[in-house]
Amino acid sequence: xxxxxxxxxxxxxxxxxxxxxxxxxxxxxxxxxxxxxxxxxxxxxxxxxxxxxxxxxxxxxxxxxxxxxxxxxxxxxxxxxxxxxxxxxxxxxxxxxxxxxxxxxxxxxxxxxxxxxxxxxxxxxxxxxxxxxxxxxxxxxxxxxxxxxxxxxxxxxxxxxxxxxxxxxxxxxxxxxxxxxxxxxx
Amino acid sequence: xxxxxxxxxxxxxxxxxxxxxxxxxxxxxxxxxxxxxxxxxxxxxxxxxxxxxxxxxxxxxxxxxxxxxxxxxxxxxxxxxxxxxxxxxxxxxxxxxxxxxxxxxxxxxxxxxxxxxxxxxxxxxxxxxxxxxxxxxxxxxxxxxxxxxxxxxxxxxxxxxxxxxxxxxxxxxxxxxxxxxxxxxxxxxxxxxxxxxxxxxxxxxxxxxxxxxxxxxxxxxxxxxxxxxxxxxxxxxxxxxxxxxxxxxxxxxxxxxxxxxxxxxxxxxxxxxxxxxxxxxxxxxxxxxxxxxxxxxxxxxxxxxxxxxxxxxxxxxxxxxxxxxxxxxxxxxxxxxxxxxxxxxxxxxxxxxxxxxxxxxxxxxxxxxxxxxxxx
Numbered sequence: 001x002x003x004x005x006x007x008x009x010x011x012x013x014x015x016x017x018x019x020x021x022x023x024x025x026x027x028x029x030x031x032x033x034x035x036x037x038x039x040x041x042x043x044x045x046x047x048x049x050x051x052x053x054x055x056x057x058x059x060x061x062x063x064x065x066x067x068x069x070x071x072x073x074x075x076x077x078x079x080x081x082x083x084x085x086x087x088x089x090x091x092x093x094x095x096x097x098x099x100x101x102x103x104x105x106x107x108x109x110x111x112x113x114x115x116x117x118x119x120x121x122x123x124x125x126x127x128x129x130x131x132x133x134x135x136x137x138x139x140x141x142x143x144x145x146x147x148x149x150x151x152x153x154x155x156x157x158x159x160x161x162x163x164x165x166x167x168x169x170x171x172x173x174x175x176x177x178x179x180x181x182x183x184x185x186x
Numbered sequence: 187x188x189x190x191x192x193x194x195x196x197x198x199x200x201x202x203x204x205x206x207x208x209x210x211x212x213x214x215x216x217x218x219x220x221x222x223x224x225x226x227x228x229x230x231x232x233x234x235x236x237x238x239x240x241x242x243x244x245x246x247x248x249x250x251x252x253x254x255x256x257x258x259x260x261x262x263x264x265x266x267x268x269x270x271x272x273x274x275x276x277x278x279x280x281x282x283x284x285x286x287x288x289x290x291x292x293x294x295x296x297x298x299x300x301x302x303x304x305x306x307x308x309x310x311x312x313x314x315x316x317x318x319x320x321x322x323x324x325x326x327x328x329x330x331x332x333x334x335x336x337x338x339x340x341x342x343x344x345x346x347x348x349x350x351x352x353x354x355x356x357x358x359x360x361x362x363x364x365x366x367x368x369x370x371x372x373x374x375x376x377x378x379x380x381x382x383x384x385x386x387x388x389x390x391x392x393x394x395x396x397x398x399x400x401x402x403x404x405x406x407x408x409x410x411x412x413x414x415x416x417x418x419x420x421x422x423x424x425x426x427x428x429x430x431x432x433x434x435x436x437x438x439x440x441x442x443x444x445x446x447x448x449x450x451x452x453x454x455x456x457x458x459x460x461x462x463x464x465x466x467x468x469x470x471x472x473x474x475x476x477x478x479x480x481x482x483x484x485x486x487x488x489x490x491x492x493x494x495x496x497x498x499x500x501x502x503x504x505x506x507x508x509x510x511x512x513x514x515x516x517x518x519x520x521x522x523x524x525x526x527x528x529x530x531x532x533x534x535x536x537x538x539x540x541x542x543x544x545x546x547x548x549x550x551x552x553x554x555x556x557x558x559x560x561x562x
Contacts, residue, residue, distance in 0.1 A: 017265040020237045043550070044261050051215040052237040 003064070003186075004112040005037035005073060006030065012041050012069060019045040020052055023074065027058065033078035035061070035113045040070050049074065059149070062117035073113040085151050087158040091170040096120075096145055097181040105142040109157040110149055110176065116186040118176065120147065128153045131160055140166045147172040190270045191281040193257060195293030198283060199313050201255075202226040202484070203295070203491040209254045211246075211280075213239065213269050214261050214287070222553070224259065224290055224314070227484050236265035243272045250278065262286040288549060290314040294339045296321075297492040299477065302428050304404045305349075309477060309492050310339065315552065316480050317363050318493055322427055324404025329353040330376075331425060331433055332479045333366040335548060340370055351376045353401050353410075356537075357435030357479060358422040359384035361448040362527040364548050365537050368392075381414075381421030389539040395423055415466055417459025418444035420451070432474040432497060437462055439478045440486040440495050443506030445523055445560045448530055452520040460515055463507055472498030506560065519560050528553060 009026045011019040019040045026036055038049065046063055049072050053060035061073035091099075096106075106123040108115050115125040126134050128148070138144065144166055148154040151173040158171040201208050205228040212219050213236035223231060234246060250256055250273070258273070258280055260266035266282040273280045283290065291314040299307045305323035312318070312334055320331040321340065328349040333340055333356075344351050351374040354367045358381060368390060371378035379395040380388065397414035413424040418436040422444070425433040436444045443463060446455035474497045481493045488494065501507050509515040527533070529551040535541040536548070543551065 015264045016260065016262055017236050017240075017268055021240060024237070024240055043546070047217065048215055048235075048237060051217070051235060055235075055238065 003037070003071075003073065003116045004035075006034040006111075008037045008039070010039050011045070012039050014040065014042065016042055016044050016048065020048050023049065023052070024056075027056075027074065027076050030076050032076055033111075035073055035075045035111045037113070038072040038074065040072065041068055043070070045072065046070060059114075061111075061113050073117070075111060075114065085155045085171065085173065087155045087162075087169075087171045089158070089170045090151075090173045091145060092173060093175070093179055093181070096147075096172050099143075099145070100181065105139055105144045106172075107138060107144060107146050107157065107161075108148070108176075109146060109153050114149065114176075118183050118185055120176075120179065121182055121184045123147065128157055131157055135161070135164055138166070140164075143168040143170070145170050145172050147175045149175055149177045151175045189279055190267075190274045191279075192284050193281045194284045195289045195314070196295070197281075198224060198257065198290065199293055199295045199311075199491075202229070202313055203487070203489075207254045209251050209256045211250070211256060211258045211269070212260070213258060213265050218261065218287075222287075224287075225484050230254070236260060236269055239269055239272065243269065243276055247273070247276050247278065256280040258282045259290075260286045262288055287314070287553075291549070291552065292336050294319070294334065294336055295491055296339075296343060297490060299431070299475070299492055299494060302408045304408070307427065307431060308343070309494070310334070310343075311481075311487070311491055311493065313487075315363060316482055318477070318479050318481065320433060320477065322403060322408065322410065323347055323349050324408045326350060326405075327352045327403040329355065329401065329403050329410055330367070330370060331355045332357055332360075332435065333370055335364040335366040335369070335552075337366040337369045337373065340366065341373060344374075350374070352403055353377050353379065355379045355395060355410075355425070357381075357424065357433065358419040359388075359449075359534060359537050360436075361530040361534050361537075362480075363552050364533055368539070381419075381423045383416070384419050384421030385538075387538050387540065397423075413466070413470075415462040417446055417455055417462045419449055420455060420458065422462075426470070426474065429471075430473075430475060431477055432470065433477050433479075434467075435479045438467065438476060438500065438504070438507075439480055439482065440476070440493060440500065441504065442482055443504070443519070443560055446519055447523055448526060449534070452523075456516050456519055459519060460512065467497065467507075468501075470497060472496065472501065476500055523560060 057077040059075040064071045108123040109128040146154040146158045161169045208229045210231045212233045215235045219233040258266040258270045263286045270280045270282040294310040304325035308321045310319040322329045328351045354371045356367045379393040382394045399412040401410045408428045411426045415424040446452045
């Protein structure tokens with residue numbers, strides 16, 4: 001599966017500091033929460049991008065390798081940590097772990113790049129921005145657990161699902177940032 | 187706009203040895219800086235990652251000294267050059283390091299240790315990593331001991347001195363840096379010597395370096411005599427050159443002693459280490475000049491840039507040689523050891539010829555400080 005990004009930056013063949021200089025510029029023009037793919041050949045770009053993302057509040061998602069090319073994914077800071085969780089039905093990470101065997105419907109509403117690097121086995125990837133259009137792919141009658149990184153995007157998604165007659169919706173809190181159960185990657 | 191100057195690694199080495207006041211602005215990320223930096227007692231440091239300076243250096247300027255040389259350093263060169271130019275735009279005189287920490291890690295500074303019959307003995311000081319290599323020269327011939335992978339430096343030096351490299355030795359199978367010994371031997375047709383006890387898994391041919399091996403170079407035949415001295419590794423061998431110099435490998439350093447755990451056998455080798463340091467070395471002449479394969483701290487570097495001390499002085503001052511109690515010694519060298527060098531397993535495999543990483547990978551494997559010693 002190819003990993004989807006909202007924007008791609010070609011920094012191949014560029015030496016430090018250019019990959020980060022260009023990344024900073026590109027991120028500056030993007031909407032909060034969007035994912036940037038950065039293609040680079042400078043090995044040092046990996047450590048620097050991680051450190052730079054952390055400082056700037058951006059989310060470093062992961063890096064794939066294609067031959068000599070490092071393909072990094074960074075999600076622009078969305079400020080979501082500050083938002084409030086309002087959907088009343090929640091389930092903790094630990095409780096969800098108990099339910100994995102039962103074949104519950106787990107909907108992961110993070111961006112596809114975040115999902116690709118690390119997700120709960122069996123979870124369905126439906127990024128929040130696509131939820132409206134793809135709701136028909138989901139089963140309204142099943143117990144549905146909505147997960148994201150910190151519980152905020154899933155909070156919005158849970159509200160949307162309930163408004164669309166999904167019967168048993170729960171928001172997983174806090175979500176993947178603290179998930180220590182089984183995971184897989186694409 | 188003020189001037190930006192490029193310094194090469196030799197320019198920096200000179201200032202380290204001469205103990206100049208230099209202010210290092212290291213613009214690598216914080217982890218890299220915490221792991222290793224240009225070490226000098228006379229330098230002062232500030233670490234600000236270059237990516238924190240992309241919007242400008244105005245806030246940084248007041249924190250920089252007016253009365254010192256300022257050197258901007260990064261991993262390779264690009265970021266330091268960028269930051270140096272930004273500082274120059276703010277009216278500062280600054281330098282950046284050509285080739286960055288990569289060049290610093292690979293720089294070898296040759297220092298003459300003394301005269302030999304018909305020649306000289308040189309120490310190659312790798313300030314960026316603390317490795318010490320040696321070249322003994324006599325009447326047109328040379329022997330190299332514990333060469334680092336920057337083989338050009340050794341072969342060019344030999345050419346400059348108009349000598350033929352006849353023998354290349356490694357005192358042991360190194361775990362902290364990649365040996366250049368075999369490559370030099372292949373390039374020059376010299377013999378490559380390794381202690382067989384360390385070489386059980388090597389995949390190339392070599393000459394067996396054993397206790398009492400004696401090799402002569404030059405017409406006046408200065409002797410290089412091998413002395414079996416296990417402990418850091420089971421095969422570790424020391425050399426006595428011209429009855430004046432003791433090349434102690436990674437067994438004995440100036441301010442510390444070798445660690446026995448890098449091949450995973452601390453418990454097995456601790457007895458050998460003690461025997462070597464407390465019995466075998468004790469039987470040697472005290473006026474031998476000890477020349478180790480490493481130094482750990484700048485205090486060990488003399489004013490002329492060399493690393494050396496009389497064996498008798500070390501018996502008095504090196505704490506690792508003065509632990510009467512065997513149990514205390516055992517616990518010193520097997521417990522609470524510093525972290526093992528980065529990539530030490532891969533480096534050992536490379537030195538056995540079982541891995542063949544490219545140059546970029548070799549550099550990466552060697553990044554960081556060497557950690558071959560135990561300090562009491």
